[in-house]
Amino acid sequence: MATDASPSPRRRWLRRGVGGLAALLVLVLIGVLAVIVGNSYALREEGVTITTAAGPLRGVLALPRDVNGPVGLVVFVHGDGPVEATSEGFYRPIWEALAAAGYASLSMSKPGVVGSQGNWLEQSLHDRAVEAETLIDWALDRPEIDPRRIGLWGASQGGWVLPEVAVDRPEVSFVIAVSPAVNWLDQGRYNLLAELDAAGAGEAERLAAIAESDAVRALLNRNATHEEYLEASTDDEPMDRDRWGFVLRNHTADATAALGELGRSDIPVLLVLGEDDRNVDVDDTQRAYARLLGDRLTTARFPGAAHTLARSGVEQSALWGVLVGTFAPRHVFVPGYLDAQRDFLVGLP
Structure with a gap:
């Protein structure tokens, strides 16, 4: 009696599954090797x-x-x-x-x-x-x-x-x-305007952002508390207490004088x-x-x-x-x- 030599649907599925798994393992191995090589340093x-x-x-x-x-x-x-x-x-x-x-x-x-x-x-x-x-x-x-x-x-x-x-x-x-x-404050203003430009902000949005920035500067200049800052802020994500303290301590930073002194050295x-x-x-x-x-x-x-x-x-x-x-x-x-x-x-x- 003649028999069908073709594999059963179950066997075909198993072979495809095994082949697919093997291909996946090869891809994973290639990926792992690429990560190892790419992250190996002298x-x-x-x-x-x-x-x-x-x-x-x-x-x-x-x-x-x-x-x-x-x-x-x-x-x-x-x-x-x-x-x-x-x-x-x-x-x-x-x-x-x-x-x-x-x-x-x-x-x-x-x-x-x-x-x-x-x-x-x-x-x-x-x-x-x-x-x-x-x-x-x-x-x-x-x-x-x-x-x-x-x-x-x-x-x-x-x-x-x-x-x-x-x-x-x-x-x-x-x-x-x-x-x-x-200069810290100059850098902050440049960053604000550059991000507004990149976001395609309109004139009203720009003016509001600049006004918020000016208000924060005024608070920094008078050494305001974090509570005063939170009360005045309209920012959706205001600075927390630690961040406010960090900015308060450092917002007057300017490297001009130290760079001038460095320029008088031979470094x-x-x-x-x-x-x-x-x-x-x-x-x-x-x-x-x-x-x-x-x-x-x-x-x-x-x-x-x-x-x-x-x-x-x-x-x-x-x-x-x-x-x-x-x-x-x-x-x-x-x-x-x-x-x-x-x-x-x-x-x-």
Whole structure:
């Protein structure tokens, strides 16, 4: 009797299921390998704890993987927000670029973040400068660090900290400033107007936002309490007590005097700016740095770069940011950004 040699529907379904599962496993394996390769760096990371005025801070000392003997050191000074030591991993491509020039990187989680004690919102910018100097003191006792090659890297809000530390500590031999502002209030107004422009705000919305900003400035100028601020605010998401206190302590920040003093030293400065920055008026920053630092300044500007020097498209798309950040984190940043920092260090005397 003849028999049907074709597989039963159940067997066909099983074969398709097994084949589909195998294909899925291959894709998962490829994805895992891509993440591993994309997130592997030529670094040796050591967890460290350093006692500061805010309490013990936890962080990372990232050393060049294949360098023996003392190396230079870059002390990281974060921008605004609850930044942890690696900045969610986005510092590692920068550390790798600095390591290629023979430099280690030291970065601590802010007070109150990932095991660091204290509350970063209770700090003044001067407190942050003192903290950075404590990190320098710690580094001077480390045998793997060359004390003649210690410098600072700072982003955004860190720009108000860098010049104070640089002029106060003779050990500082260079500065890398990424997207810094000069005056706190000027930066805030620029950011407000840039965001309104990006959102296509109408004239009435712009005038209301400016009026709200002016009202907050008036409260800051008279040292108003948080309760007074809340009573006067029309913001849908007003600042909480800690944030109000932080802004109240720091809103008069202006780096002009310290930058002028830095310009009278022999410390080389690399200024890195993104031309799509909505947070900071990069033209104003570049003019001020050029005027105050003179020939000690090297400037690198990047088209298509946002405030973080990420590609603008990556920063503005949550999905694209996650995908690139996960599989190819070096490509989060605009081309040339990492190279500019490495080359600056290589060219130091």
